[in-house]
Amino acid sequence: MRRAFATVIALTLLIPSGHAEETPMETTHPYVGLWVTEDGRIRHELLSNGRYVEARGTRERAYEGRYEVTGNHIEYWDDTGFTADGDFIDGVLHHAGMILYRR
Template sequence: MSITDTDTVSWNTEALDEILSNDGGRPVLFTNARILTMDPLIGAMVGADILFVGSLIVGAGPGIVTAAEDDNAIVVDCTGMTIVPAVVDTIALAGGRGRRSTYVATLTPGNATDFLVVPDELADDVPSAVATLVSRPEQVRALVAAGCPVLWAGTDVPGRATAPKTGIPAAADLTGSPRVGVWIDRNDFLHQELTADGRYDETRGGRPHAYQGRYWIDGDRVDYLDDLGFWAYGEFRGDELHHAGYVMKLG
């Protein structure tokens, strides 16, 4: 095992244990890092900190570590490390964002706690840092998603979330679900019936069976797979179903 490998394996193991046992109330501070925020206002910072509580970043920049003890923060020393967004805004990288407010996936206070930590020598810029995750994952010091470690010191974090299985799932039995029924838009043009066996049937402008297929509900999201082969989606918002520009309520 090389010196680099040894350093990777032992990287901030005590801090990881504290983060995993944290109930979300204690802030977590990654300190003394080079941070490539991808935010056009904040830019890149050296010897800087990123502070988060749960799934939200609450601070970024030098000097935050001075309050770590006051706030009972979990401190992760990132000396020699670069922190970049884990989700890369490729449109921003290509200069395709006209306003700062349109940027996504930046390490900006108020944004999601999704970031990647790699050694400085593997992070000349954001693309090369992200490439490390794909080509040399054993060199990744941390991958954090919504405030929860996914990778740490090059290995999977115990208890990490697992990706859903690929492929089309079996239809769920939705008998008794309050979302089963006929949803009708404000203009009485679209009638979308969601049945308990996971099928939908749309009437449009009085034309029955305009679209039919399968659907799945995941939280407040509904995914549709039409019998013609295309996918679509909708979102439940309170007692409304929003789909393709239509706002529907149960009839």
């Protein structure tokens, strides 16, 4: 019993809570995948592990971080500390004044 308790405590200290990568989204989740502006300049790839990669123009990895979706709302936490959010409305992602379409 004492050993099991110590293991639980050790895991709790090693694994930060609230991180999307702990509980990957199902790959069938409707928002996982590539979202692109009409001109193709901005591309958000929402990965099934709760991470995202944003490409801008020729910069393929301009931003990277984690995201969480609650209902139709998405929250982004960039690895540099920047935060942003958006909403999925009628199959379109509205994010920071941009409109991205599922590809």
